[in-house]
Amino acid sequence: MSMAKILKLEDTNVCLVTRSELLDKGYTRGKIANLLRKGELVRICNGVYLDPPVEVNYRESTHLLGCAGFMLSARRDWALSHWSAALMHGLPGWKLPLATTAVTMDSPTPRSMKGPTSYQRMTRLPADDVTIIAGFKVTGIERTLLDVGTTCGFAAAVVAIESALYKQLVRKHVLVEYFGSKRNLNNLPAGLKALAFASALSESVLESRSRLFFDHFGIAQPEQQVLIHTRSGRKYRVDFLWRALKLIGEADGKAKIVGAGTTREQEKRLREHWRREEDLRAEGYTVVRWTWDDLANPHELRTRLESAFAQARRVAA
Template identity: 35%
Template sequence: MDPWELPPPVLRRALVSAGWSDDELARARRAGDLSRVRRGAYVDGHLPPAVTDRYRLLVRATVAGLRRDAVVSHESAAVLHGLPTWGLRLGQVHVTRRPPASSDVTRTLRCHVARLADDEVVVLGGLPVTDLARTALDLARCLPFEVAVVLLDDVLARRPAGRDELSERLARMVGTRGSRRAARAVSFADGRSESVGESRSRVLLHRLGVPPSALQHRVHTPEGLLLGRADFAWEAERVLGEFDGRVKYGRLLEPGQEPGDVVFAEKRREDAMRAEDWGVVRWTWHDLDRDAVLAERIGRALRARRRRGA
């Protein structure tokens, strides 16, 4: 669902001002005519099934209930921008106020205090929100490296020339808490990663000491015919790596195709690349949590190819 097509939440105080009683609100909730987004905020009908859509409603309802102006930021801004939510904590709504405000934390709200330049704030769906670069950097300063890379890869995929902007924004943050952590993630980020799984794979491969030499590597026949593109490549050993996520197959579906057709086409593509003397290693989401297994699988393939070339 388009995030801005979600029904807007309405506050209890507005309903009471319009003449609703608490008994009427309770009956409307029991009948399914109203659903509670949070305490004191409702939406017509049922809550949407998607977690991110429910969270967007929570953000809108929370901001509508604030007594003082604030800018949606951090995890909340990431969701509104449509950034990947892997590794994000969506229990609280995050906002930022400029000094001399004071920070505040409740069960559902976390208020940060920080300087915000005018060019770091945009309006999304009527809400003031930290822009894409500031949102990613704020999170990169406080979240684990792997999560930060996932977010920054997505930003760079959307904006291939965005690294200069990120570097300029980082210069503004020098000396602030987490700025060195964010700089490390920005240095590692690469917009050629096309999914959360590929970003996580890249972090893991470097941690395991087997970083690929190329991303989105194109494989051609000696005559120049393009056989396909692999997520990762170790060119010296002629080994290709593929993160095998289910979402990937859905993304490759052509009109009228079934998932099985895509799997078969992928098999033919892999066979064609193997015929050109490329080895292929595949891994899945499950393997990303089994460092030793993936390290052995890739290491074995690389050692075998090196022995062949000796």
């Protein structure tokens, strides 16, 4: 996989160049400085530049550019690790500390150093725990998820693990075995807790966050990705289902319902959405929806869900 693809910049001619490469091509230090002043080069880190400059509006790509810059300028045998490796594997950056590049080097003597732009860790790093992505050494998916699970907090670890499981980057039983082989690791219980909670059925960060929301407020975890057959002959897969109450939960929003395309295509999808709602309600199901904005106001969402539970109990009675 190329770095441009990881950065979601496949349609550009963007590349990373080092100062030494520019000097080898005949650029003088003064010329490089002039290009930087004019914005025709962008400094990623000391001695590494983005050429041509492109606008990067999302924190994940900004972080990955920093990772690439660090690795190109590093003088030691580092591997990207922790949250940096998670992004290299294509996992979401939600709740990860992306202000610093995380790297690990094999060493018999564990120690770590944290600077303004990097978190450097020296510890045992077997060759089996390292892979190559976009030409850079990166911790393998099992080691990456273990590191995230033991350093980044429960919520961030759950989101990362669920994303990896859903994308089939790794199987849960493989993670269970791998985590279990690290019995002497500091903070291993935190990683094991996140792994035990994680589901392979969450299709998005929003669905993972929804499960965390249920857990936080003591709401019973629903079934996920359930296929419901209706008398109309149509069948629908729902995000969440509390089967006993025939209550459906949908973690989505206008973008998921309407999507991209022409106005006519959007109107067609909207009609299909309302037909779906009518079919499900005709089967006696109650449907409640929430979005990212709703999760930002958890107590309000909890109240709305409690009302939906009450309504579903009345319908089911």
